[in-house]
Amino acid sequence: MSAAPAAGAAKKVLAKGNEAICHGAVAAGCRFYYGYPITPQNDIPEWMSAHLPALGGSFLQAESEVATINMILGTSSTGNRVMTSSSGPGISLMQEGLSFMVGSQLPAVIVNISRSGPGLGGIAPSQGDYFQATKVAGHGDAHLIVLAPHSVQEMYSLTMLAFDLADKYRNPAMILGDAIVGQMKEPYDPVPYVSPGLPEKTWALTGCKGRASRHVKSMFLTDGAIETHNWKLQDKFREIRRAEVRSEAYMTDGARVGIVAFGTAARVSKTAIQWARKEGIAVGMLRPITLFPFPEKEVRAFAEQVDAILVVEMNTGQMVEDVYRSTTRHDRIHFFGKPCAIPTPDEIFERIRGLAGGKR
Amino acid sequence: MKAAQKTIFSKKVFDRPATLKDARFHYCPGCHHGTIHRIIAECIDRMELRENSVGVAPVGCAVLLYDYMDLDIVEAPHGRAPAIATGIKRALPDRFVFTYQGDGDLASIGMAEIVHAANRGENLSVVFVNNTTYGMTGGQMAPTTLLGQKTSTSPYGRDFRSEGYPIRMAELLAGLEGVAYSTRVTVSSPAHIRKAKEAVRTAFEMQLQGKGFSIVEVLSTCPTNWGMKPLDAQKRVLGEMVEYFPLGVFKERKQADFE
Ligand SMILES: Cc1ncc(C[n+]2csc(CCOP(=O)(O)OP(=O)(O)O)c2C)c(N)n1
Ligand code: SF4
Numbered sequence: 001m002s003a004a005p006a007a008g009a010a011k012k013v014l015a016k017g018n019e020a021i022c023h024g025a026v027a028a029g030c031r032f033y034y035g036y037p038i039t040p041q042n043d044i045p046e047w048m049s050a051h052l053p054a055l056g057g058s059f060l061q062a063e064s065e066v067a068t069i070n071m072i073l074g075t076s077s078t079g080n081r082v083m084t085s086s087s088g089p090g091i092s093l094m095q096e097g098l099s100f101m102v103g104s105q106l107p108a109v110i111v112n113i114s115r116s117g118p119g120l121g122g123i124a125p126s127q128g129d130y131f132q133a134t135k136v137a138g139h140g141d142a143h144l145i146v147l148a149p150h151s152v153q154e155m156y157s158l159t160m161l162a163f164d165l166a167d168k169y170r171n172p173a174m175i176l177g178d179a180i181v182g183q184m185k186e187p188y189d190p191v192p193y194v195s196p197g198l199p200e201k202t203w204a205l206t207g208c209k210g211r212a213s214r215h216v217k218s219m220f221l222t223d224g225a226i227e228t229h230n231w232k233l234q235d236k237f238r239e240i241r242r243a244e245v246r247s248e249a250y251m252t253d254g255a256r257v258g259i260v261a262f263g264t265a266a267r268v269s270k271t272a273i274q275w276a277r278k279e280g281i282a283v284g285m286l287r288p289i290t291l292f293p294f295p296e297k298e299v300r301a302f303a304e305q306v307d308a309i310l311v312v313e314m315n316t317g318q319m320v321e322d323v324y325r326s327t328t329r330h331d332r333i334h335f336f337g338k339p340c341a342i343p344t345p346d347e348i349f350e351r352i353r354g355l356a357g358g359k360r
Numbered sequence: 361m362k363a364a365q366k367t368i369f370s371k372k373v374f375d376r377p378a379t380l381k382d383a384r385f386h387y388c389p390g391c392h393h394g395t396i397h398r399i400i401a402e403c404i405d406r407m408e409l410r411e412n413s414v415g416v417a418p419v420g421c422a423v424l425l426y427d428y429m430d431l432d433i434v435e436a437p438h439g440r441a442p443a444i445a446t447g448i449k450r451a452l453p454d455r456f457v458f459t460y461q462g463d464g465d466l467a468s469i470g471m472a473e474i475v476h477a478a479n480r481g482e483n484l485s486v487v488f489v490n491n492t493t494y495g496m497t498g499g500q501m502a503p504t505t506l507l508g509q510k511t512s513t514s515p516y517g518r519d520f521r522s523e524g525y526p527i528r529m530a531e532l533l534a535g536l537e538g539v540a541y542s543t544r545v546t547v548s549s550p551a552h553i554r555k556a557k558e559a560v561r562t563a564f565e566m567q568l569q570g571k572g573f574s575i576v577e578v579l580s581t582c583p584t585n586w587g588m589k590p591l592d593a594q595k596r597v598l599g600e601m602v603e604y605f606p607l608g609v610f611k612e613r614k615q616a617d618f619e
Contacts, residue, residue, distance in 0.1 A: 032451060058450040062443070064475040070440035070473070074447020077434045078414070118391070145603050180500035205448070207455050209411035215426040217417075217435035 099138025103218025390590025439470020
């Protein structure tokens, strides 16, 4: 179990993706973690239980994911940085609390190292929780900020970013990963955390000494108040959509075939793209790093540039709907996905070759 | 004579506690939620906890707790207040943290959260209002509904053969190691109110002394959903309810576990 890199460490650190999330969290000042075991993310609570006490923080294995998300809500309401992690079934149980946190405007980082299939499903890596993460955080027009790392480096740095975005917008943020990014081990650069200078948490509950008492709540009963509150939340989501889109353009120069993929599917696609480029096929990838907000403009421009788009996902077709939504060039869009297995570079390469046809 | 009278009348014997906002309760006539709010507010005042407190409001008739208590308060999803209080207390161990919960809230949907927070000995206090029904949603059956009691979802009267028995939470929680104090009181007469106040004060003291989890179950009225006049509702508490839910202290820890 790798220790967190010391602040300002210059050397690269060899770590598992799940551990890098923990390193990023403590670097960003997170000292509170609550969670409930579920495969394939158990490295995270295990790491936190071993390291948080020495950092003056608190780890607690909750009795359930339902309790977990409410412990998160409680600690967040005091203005402290707090994190949990889980996988599909556990995230489903957290949805009521997540909706409350969105409604109450409380920040936190929620990690979903997702698993495959509905129900108990399996522990194979999957991206089947895309809709849940980006569209249905919980009941009632709620959204999470969703980040999708595809490397150990990003498991570290996007976790730090998730804390900042959560605090900046007072909204829960999710890291959406899977067993591959969680379990793979590679060196990463432990860039020190730099605070972006966030506003003071003038809403935090700390006891009302020397000031008026405060309320953290999601219910607004007076005439029209709930509507006003909801428009305020929607304005915030609009601002997030405007200001926080992140994506990577990979080998897109001169590309005639374009891949759109995130997380592990994007990682595998990169290998296929390298092979195809070696054969002289002009292919590149647009990789959404933020899934909410979705890089709509970037996808639209990409669809204008290429002759065909291949959306690769580890599910039966979810993000592809956002790709359709972002462009009118629907006849260019193709899909390749598997719900409970990783597409291999060969499979993706074959499809690229098919789409490239004679055009090289 | 005149001077003596003046001293008598200028002596304030009854006032609004500072913790209680100058707002009118929305509770129905004869409902005990208001009385229980006042008891908590008086204890917080007397113990000088107001500026050091974070309260957790439930779902149910008391959802608007923050409209009445001049404290930092967070609103909880149905039944989850003990988990939220856990998250607050771990982040702010030197603050006074309490939850206010109904019987639908605590004994039904939130059964797991209350049992585990109690069992962990979380150093916080719970005020548990047992009115044997779900007040806010229109008088449905609660886990505490008495056998034979008619509610909107037990229209023939609660029958143990299909709905099981009313749960005695104060006794159940007293059985857990982590619990420092568990008691049941009512507020159906001035004498009972005095005792209830002492119980709430003791529960709060437990937390201040770091002794662990404390809970005060308060037998309460819901005249509206019981279909009773306020005075008959008081009588029901002191009769039928007290018979099944005996008053008394079920656990009181003398020393903190963590000294
Ligand atoms: C998850 C969820 N389920 C159901 C409800 C609806 N609900 C609101 S209050 C309530 C009952 C509360 O009863 P109790 O805790 O006994 O409090 P009282 O109203 O009697 O004071 C219910 C079922 C809800 N808000 N959330
Ligand atoms: S419905 Fe019952 S519990 Fe709710 S305010 Fe009225 S009397 Fe009180």
